[in-house]
Amino acid sequence: MRLFVLLGFLGCSTLAQGAVKNLILVVGDGMGYGQVKAAGMYFHGRDGTLNFEAFPHKGDMTTASASDKVTDSAAAATAMATGVKTINGYVGRDAKARDVPNITEIAKLAGKSTGLLTTVAVSHATPAGFGAHEDFREKTNGIVDSLLSDARPNLLWGAATEINPEWAQYKGYSLISTLSEMENLSPDLGQRRIAGLFGNNELAWEQDPQGQAPRLHQMTRKALQMLSTDPDGFFLLVEGGKIDWASHHADLQKTVHEVKGLEQSVGEILNWMEGRTDTLLIVTADHETGGLKVGSSRGVRNLPEYQWTMPKASDGTLSHSAANVPVYAIGAGAEAFAGSLDNTDIFHRSIKALGLESIHRIMSQNL
Template sequence: MRLFTSLVLLCFSQIGLAQGSIKNLIIVVGDGMGYEQVKATGIYFNGREGTLNFESFPHKGDMKTASASSPVTDSAAAATAMATGVKTINGYVGRDAQARDIPNITEIAKIAGKSTGLLTSVAVSHATPAGFGAHEDFREKKNGIVDSLLSDSRPNLLWGAVTEINPEWCQYKGYSVVRNLSEMESLPNDLGKKRIAGLFTDTELAWEFEPQGTAPRLHEMTRKALQLLSSDPDGFFLMVEGGKIDWASHSADLYKTIFEVKGLAQSVDEILTWMQGRTDTLLIVTADHETGGLKVGASRGTRQVPDHQWTMPKASDGTLSHSGVNVPVYAIGPGAEAFGRTIDNTEIFHLSIKAMGLESTYKILTQNL
């Protein structure tokens, strides 16, 4: 895969971009965020549903999430589907059901000369950033995932919790490392060809309802990432993940879930502010799957957790399992109208590379698979 990517880089100048293609693509993923998680957040903060910023996007769709091995996907297979356009087995990242490496959207954007970034509120080796940037046959092979992120897709920005990744390893692979909000904010906005690993805190990042300490919140990462990536005249691809929506829903903790969804909405607000006056950027907000089978009932008033129940059975570790229900898709910008229907999760990839004018690049990369 690495050699093949290098060969494509050499010949890419002969391909060119499709006329009228977008310059920038941003995909925001609420891990475990179904319709009911969104509904509960609107009720809690605004007194009624339908009030989060992305719910007002002009194009809204519905997405199927089944993996190649199960009607109920895990995050690894779901992220892989969205990032590569290929269904795979639960647990695989960046590989198809036959365990072959499949080019992901981060690699394809890099081949097109764009800057790239993967941001998350959990560890950068977790399933969603892994699916968007790595190739491994099991999501728990953290060393292999990290090595693939740093060696294969090599995003310019790889930001999240420091857990499961060695800062010295990142430096060896050519990345500079920032460890807190102050260091991140002091980065010059001219990214150039630099690669920056944001490895924040000594453990996990705090929950959104807790004090964060010296680490940045996800929306602060997003704001700075946009400043850096937008310095590339060729454009960029950015994936932003709210990873702890899933954790809170696994634990049947709606209070934490609501605050994590709100944190994701704050990141979307940063993106919308940056997008004002632009006509070259497509923004997609979606989820990899729903967690917990949440059902939200009547409101108890603003700043009160609404009536609700969690309907999925507990897994062997005592947490609630994923459900197989469809999840929402919200899109704004050029090409957004294509997402305003029921789609499969693989179409996130195919519609995105079409919007970026990179279909011919993808065909070259996959012609021998």
């Protein structure tokens, strides 16, 4: 009890001093430079034309894990969420399998509201890395229990796989399962926790009919409406998880549409940020998938010249690459995310911008 009282005190004091009140991290899973370039060419006829490419501060980020120069999504998410390198497959644990505090937990103890949004299962590697602790990414039951018991984000929205609705309700979450239910939520978040269990295993591909589940940009718009009612601010993760899936299958048509869906979500955030000086927005990727190389444009609504360069795995899919990935930042404190970065820098520079380093030190002192 004494630790939590101290953490609450530190949270109040740092919030008064920190320049950044709200932090929004947008992650395109598998979205390397090639995926960004191809999407710009397909939708606008030339590269450099996506909204986040116009951000004033840009970085180039390394992604290696503690176990391999080619990371998986679990280790990459853990690095960005905790500032700690770990072994491929680990979620929210360091290379010695010890639980390490993540930014969602730190923000919660600082009194901020939190949200994790994704187009894939909420137990998938990226949201798991930002809210759970487990020694293998496929232990979905343990990941779900950790998400609902440890980080306990106010908003946990994505595909419904592996979450038992009754268990979520037992853990204090109310449930929604359709776009209309989401849109009808009261904007006043308060202390509520809401699990958005949409679809079955994934949300619809951006190029396919939508169905009853929301698109990522619709989830983003509603989440901002609700999280921004917290006077202490918020942390929000927005993941375009199916950029990775499309790239694994060498499907550039699906890839560019998924990047476009991510860009629409960024557009919602930029609209919400207009006139604000208290919010930091970062757009990046956990790794690159497929080794995509893009050549010349073939014009709007035509795929550019391209080549997938990574070898196929035994299941016929393309593997991740060790390529650096882009970072784009705008808003309060965005200058810290320019230049050469490592994925662990996303965490360390984020909590510094938020003024939450003291809470992180206390949570980490027994490691």
